[in-house]
Amino acid sequence: MSKGRVCLAYSGGLDTSTILKWLLNEGYTVVCYLANVGQEEDFAAVEEKALKLGAEAFVCEDLQRELVEEVVFKAIMCNAIFEDRYLLGTALARPVIARSQVRVAERYNCQYLSHGCTGKGNDQVRFELAFMALNPSLKVIAPWRLPEFIERFQGRNDLLKFAAENNIPVSSTPKAPWSMDDNIVHCSYEAGVLEDPDKTPPKELWTRTIDPVDAPSEPQEFSVHFKKGVPVKVVTGNTVATDSVELFKLLNKIGHDHGVGRVDIVENRFIGLKSRGCYDTPGLTLARLAHLDLEGLVMDSRVRELRDQFVTLTWSRQLYQGMYFSPEREFVENSIVFSQRSVSGVVRMAAYRGNAYVLGRSSDSSNLYSEQDASMDSLEGFSPMDTSGFIAIQAIRLKKFGLQKIKDGEPLSKS
Amino acid sequence: MSKGRVCLAYSGGLDTSTILKWLLNEGYTVVCYLANVGQEEDFAAVEEKALKLGAEAFVCEDLQRELVEEVVFKAIMCNAIFEDRYLLGTALARPVIARSQVRVAERYNCQYLSHGCTGKGNDQVRFELAFMALNPSLKVIAPWRLPEFIERFQGRNDLLKFAAENNIPVSSTPKAPWSMDDNIVHCSYEAGVLEDPDKTPPKELWTRTIDPVDAPSEPQEFSVHFKKGVPVKVVTGNTVATDSVELFKLLNKIGHDHGVGRVDIVENRFIGLKSRGCYDTPGLTLARLAHLDLEGLVMDSRVRELRDQFVTLTWSRQLYQGMYFSPEREFVENSIVFSQRSVSGVVRMAAYRGNAYVLGRSSDSSNLYSEQDASMDSLEGFSPMDTSGFIAIQAIRLKKFGLQKIKDGEPLSKS
Amino acid sequence: MSKGRVCLAYSGGLDTSTILKWLLNEGYTVVCYLANVGQEEDFAAVEEKALKLGAEAFVCEDLQRELVEEVVFKAIMCNAIFEDRYLLGTALARPVIARSQVRVAERYNCQYLSHGCTGKGNDQVRFELAFMALNPSLKVIAPWRLPEFIERFQGRNDLLKFAAENNIPVSSTPKAPWSMDDNIVHCSYEAGVLEDPDKTPPKELWTRTIDPVDAPSEPQEFSVHFKKGVPVKVVTGNTVATDSVELFKLLNKIGHDHGVGRVDIVENRFIGLKSRGCYDTPGLTLARLAHLDLEGLVMDSRVRELRDQFVTLTWSRQLYQGMYFSPEREFVENSIVFSQRSVSGVVRMAAYRGNAYVLGRSSDSSNLYSEQDASMDSLEGFSPMDTSGFIAIQAIRLKKFGLQKIKDGEPLSKS
């Protein structure tokens, strides 16, 4: 008799194949789940392998559209970034994967959810917090945190031995000396040789971007059109994309071809460890810069200041830490959407050898930028004398400060 | 009899020469002041012109070292940036210039300070707020905000006519169709043809960086060494710089040669107008990236989070808005210095065609990054079972949230 | 021929009567406007006086409901407070008064708005920023900032002399040695003898609250019911109020009778001066405490933390500084409303001799508080072992910190 039914996030690799077989051996029935979030994958081969190993069923869901529209576009709308450099490519995908996996588990009457995340990383936290919010009645089996499992599988050799014993096919391609995770947003590289933070990633590591040195010798121009903060059209040469997924893929292609979006950082995982990660994120890097630039033209300065300080940093941290299905993410995201009501317009850009440049920007709908107002040569509608009053009032506090310093024998004019 | 003595910030250009002569005509005695903050300038020619036009004295002070050590290094220490993109090149220089000008005014017994800033810009605010804090007893003459002055000089033609009438020599080089301001940190470009935010800046605009397209075809490697957040050594090839000004100039040269640090934005001036500015900031762009990267390795995550949200944004805004000589800038800067106690180490980088890349980083003094801790393969000193408890406790709130949503008929699992 | 038509905020007092007559003498046509925001006032007498002095028309609008529902309830929803103590009674009323005055000006085809605010206070800023946002085409006449006006009226004697010359009736009641402003929310007292911040306000100053020493010797119990953050019912004894204005007035009465809501502070005016103000704010003090308490029961902790830090402080400052009609206030207020979706329930309280106490609170709709969960005696659904993991993971950073301190020779255990 089955111990129950498990919905296992299954990638077809050695780790999750081992988990699949181990769960079966333990007496569970297993439904394998694979999300299509735009990664490079032979989905049919994964399905075949799962069923051959004994999965009761295999389900693959294409989540690219919900990933792009529900989450990635929110990231663009708030210029999301973690610790000033990481565009959150992995973290953005986790909520839609977890939600889909829970839906599949519910459909197949599973009592358990399982995954192959390690016990030191962010992803276990992201998946499981999402699972618990999405359906608190489902239980989680996290083999890499089960004493019996980690005792048995102490290294790759133990996995290979188990594979041989259990007829798990093992890829003959040698494994890269680091681990990777990719989706429509980016590919991440970590662990293995990258654990030495002073070791430069080898040229062949990067999969989503051409090496800038090998990129075309001519810049490629393109434009990104926004409506209420959302990209609605990308144009380059004769190519025009207006569908959300298509335009995002077009940005990915431009970024890829010109080597834009590589980042190599040491970051702070949620559980308190520092970790080195490399990411190439071509399209989102371009979209983020375009959006940031357009906001300069059309967003009120004070709204922007509040949004930058309270919303962008907070939403980014929430996503990084797996707090997507939380009241606080909803609270913050409500502000993001509201802040974008006037963010419509076009940004013209060029990509060239690892970098992107803004060439110009315009907006039909906003009145905030005015050439006449900005012009140093025009005094139409502006009285410079007002500025004197403005400065004088601002200086009231500062004069007192300077006088107090003089009184205290520490004049500010002393360098 | 003189109406009093004015210390005028004098650049030798048409505007401030006009102001000099106008002040003299009005009956003031004028001491001309010129700061050397690392700009391209024929200082001797400016002095000669000032004296020839009738200045009582001409004083030039070299402020490069105090600019770099007192202000620019603080900007590096907190990764200062305004509206996500502008590195504050102009704003950083204003406090040291203002302070020096006040010192000169005091030395020459001036009753007035004067400058040639326009009535719509940030610089008038920055200078005057500094003046008033530094020495509240000095009065300010801001000609471009005086009705009689702006009525008389309504355009460049009026200035040229006045120059002809008053024997003010006018440069025969045609004026660039934009205005520029440079110092050791950057050169800024604004106004004129740039007032159309959709017009791409012409190739010849940029003076501090080579066009990336024309940059060397080989990346240049270099390393930046930090001690308590301050850059203390820069090495590239056989070149080593350890003096603060020298190492900053070396970073400028590397950035210049590889076209690093160009930014073109629409920003929000303090007085509430939007304005388009282009900036090339080679060395500070490199130093900022190096510093940011090192912090990933050696700074506690929670300190960083607080610093990013409260200190970086606040200090940057204070500098942008001319609030350097203020109690709040002192308050925030005290935190910056404290936050950098552990930020020591080396960052290896490469510059290539408009971009800079981190190749690796290391620190002898910090224990925060540990390859063993970070490694997915090692469980030394780490119990993965702890993570289960961590997740379970974090999920207490989230489960309630999910259950409430189910009860309210809006389950989170519904996409 | 008239110089134009002015809509003057007219209170019937000596100041605004002088302004009315002065405007008429200057050749303007004047429409007098008086807002009814719940202040003590003989409205008919003010009207009669205005018309007698020569106003073309007199308009009084009852704004109590829009003040309470649009603004005061928002203040309650976010627990608004300025500098930890001032409940913003004056500031809350300004936006609705300004908006109504603009509407009246538009209805009467006025080209000008005028008011009697002094040149050093907050109210001039609040009114005029509102005017300019509401209708940028209307011009403002602020007599107390006009050189000719302030030169002519240098003290109360000048005003009395002008009144005598112009047949302006002057009240025979001696003027209080401070200035007052009241509305349905509070009464404020400032200036005059209060300008010495070490002088205790005299017993007779307070008008909206009984002296706690003279209050009833028995506490009065009452309850406040909230729905989505808005008070919807107040009950005390047999009295029940459900209408917004009525229930707020009932809270005012309870607070009044028991001397609740007196505050005496030195605050920081927007223009940079410090100023001493006394306020008695009975009903809002009670409503704020009730709301704050209910949020403890029904609001998610992390949403609350974000709201407290970013929304409450920001909204309060915006209101204080007259930034009501601004994109940033709309931005922040959108968050306030969103944050209150679950804030429904009842708070039972008592008022007694200057203070209010919470006696208990309950909510039918929220699942966040659970006696079983909270109980130290129950482990139903809670595994204490999880806490060990939670602590261990939280401690990863802290252990490194402690070890670094030991290594640096500054062990934390040294006191």
Add this chain to the structure above:
Amino acid sequence: MSKGRVCLAYSGGLDTSTILKWLLNEGYTVVCYLANVGQEEDFAAVEEKALKLGAEAFVCEDLQRELVEEVVFKAIMCNAIFEDRYLLGTALARPVIARSQVRVAERYNCQYLSHGCTGKGNDQVRFELAFMALNPSLKVIAPWRLPEFIERFQGRNDLLKFAAENNIPVSSTPKAPWSMDDNIVHCSYEAGVLEDPDKTPPKELWTRTIDPVDAPSEPQEFSVHFKKGVPVKVVTGNTVATDSVELFKLLNKIGHDHGVGRVDIVENRFIGLKSRGCYDTPGLTLARLAHLDLEGLVMDSRVRELRDQFVTLTWSRQLYQGMYFSPEREFVENSIVFSQRSVSGVVRMAAYRGNAYVLGRSSDSSNLYSEQDASMDSLEGFSPMDTSGFIAIQAIRLKKFGLQKIKDGEPLSKS
């Protein structure tokens, strides 16, 4: 042979006596530790009981001075408060207790630390995070999170049975139907009958404050003197206290006698549960109000704004969550001290029947408040015309906002 030596936080009560005996039965040697943080306690009786039960040694340390000077005064300096109402009485004491216990454990060569905190509360987290930072090599035994312990002791009856079997004396005084924790700062009451958040705490619950109804019918006046944010003198009638502990006790007495400082709230524990707590905190309530008030007089407005938003909330949360021995607490506390450089002066107050009132405040050292500046009647050194310019510049953005609204068909003047 002993399993090792444990330093147990021992209070003499049934819980920790059971733990002491249980540890001995398990084969550990136990050193009992009791902190004197100002609680009501018969210290000699606790010592006698510990030794009689078999403790190897008993150590009691008087920590009142370090608690007051190192932690409580920092709380006063930043006006610390958690969730707007709780003054953190318990949380403030935990760091000094943990530090002292670690010192004792080191002195006695213990390998273990133990405590009697429950598995659902904040204190276990506070103690253990502190232990791990202070000495990461010490291990923690938390019986109330050990499966074997909690299985054996499922309720008070099991404890009483174990006591009878092990000759543990049990107090004959009936236990209060809630749990209490007191120190020099406050007494807290939670659990038991208080778990129903709608049940009013009974009159006899409060131990540190007289019921306001029973308080004297005359207000008691007193003054608090501060130097750089620290209270240095308290005076009432003929009583003067200048020693830190003495002056704090004097404030406690004043607050006690007049029933000041009672709070009853539902708060959010760090581990994510909501919990109801009652606290009476007489002296700190008075000191906090005095300090807050003085800051109004002497602190720069902008520094205060930054401090309120970033420092006060953050430090309070850090203390609540047990993050005292952390880099981030050091980072924030550094700002607190810096912010207080000018906070010197005297606040005159009165306490009366549950409330405290500020009667006046003064400072010799600060120039920030000026009667002349504040006065509405004086224009000395102030040009009201400057305010016009100030308002006009502030309005630039707002006018554009209003015009855009009109263009969009949603004029702001529409209510």
